[in-house]
Amino acid sequence: MERSELPVLFFDSGVGGISILRRSVRLLPCEDYLYFGDSLHAPYGVRSLGEVRELCLNALEPLIARGVKALVVACNTATSAAIGALRERYPDLIVIGTEPAIKPAVERHEGGRILVMATPMTLKEEKFLALQAQYQPRAEIIPLPCPGLMEFVEQGVTSGGAVEGYLLDKLEPYRNVPVSAIVLGCTHYPFLTGAIRRIVGRHVEIIDGADGVAQQLRSRLAAENLLSARTEPGRVAFENSLDQPEILELCRTLLNAPEE
Numbered sequence: 001m002e003r004s005e006l007p008v009l010f011f012d013s014g015v016g017g018i019s020i021l022r023r024s025v026r027l028l029p030c031e032d033y034l035y036f037g038d039s040l041h042a043p044y045g046v047r048s049l050g051e052v053r054e055l056c057l058n059a060l061e062p063l064i065a066r067g068v069k070a071l072v073v074a075c076n077t078a079t080s081a082a083i084g085a086l087r088e089r090y091p092d093l094i095v096i097g098t099e100p101a102i103k104p105a106v107e108r109h110e111g112g113r114i115l116v117m118a119t120p121m122t123l124k125e126e127k128f129l130a131l132q133a134q135y136q137p138r139a140e141i142i143p144l145p146c147p148g149l150m151e152f153v154e155q156g157v158t159s160g161g162a163v164e165g166y167l168l169d170k171l172e173p174y175r176n177v178p179v180s181a182i183v184l185g186c187t188h189y190p191f192l193t194g195a196i197r198r199i200v201g202r203h204v205e206i207i208d209g210a211d212g213v214a215q216q217l218r219s220r221l222a223a224e225n226l227l228s229a230r231t232e233p234g235r236v237a238f239e240n241s242l243d244q245p246e247i248l249e250l251c252r253t254l255l256n257a258p259e260e
């Protein structure tokens, strides 16, 4: 098979990376996609760096061995822990990571106050600290660790009392000290945009990095002449380390859910 007709592999600790996959499918509908979620080991964001790196390398090895033309690490936490090791291990593969969309948020809200919601690991790691140091002179960047939040999405819970109670608890302090934007620094959180919006109101911009990653995928594939030549819609296949049909059903539901 031509290399350009191999699938693009998406990887996340669970179902969150589908928030990036859906934008990629919209931008590049003729590609084939294989999405793998490591829900068996989720959450990643409260584990140690070394543990997450091992989990990523182990899960990805057999998937990459099947033949893929690009890897999108659709997870901020896994990117912080493993992107360097993955690029080293697969020097000939296009490997794209995900990071909190602080740059576009600061460009749109110079001098503003920007809240970054992410897992504890993402907010502790070098990648985030470097971004914060780089952009802090241009805006106030406030990290907001959200342990326990991705679990709602993993359970298919994106609205209702339990998740809205969690979010209210986290976001209540910023109702009196208003923020200009909220960066969703975990790929699970875009599925909670509606619930977050109901708490913070219409005037706070909610930003995620999904379009940036999808555009990066398109330009990297184009640069290496690896865009599919097909003109009909490609296939999206889901696999998960949890051996349960329900999780695959949730993946399909999230892919097709209307965006709030």
Ligand code: DGL
Binding pocket: 012, 013, 014, 016, 017, 042, 043, 044, 045, 046, 074, 075, 076, 077, 078, 119, 122, 150, 185, 186, 187, 188
């Ligand atoms: N989806 C994830 C992220 O972007 C991680 C969630 C987790 O496993 O803790 O960081």
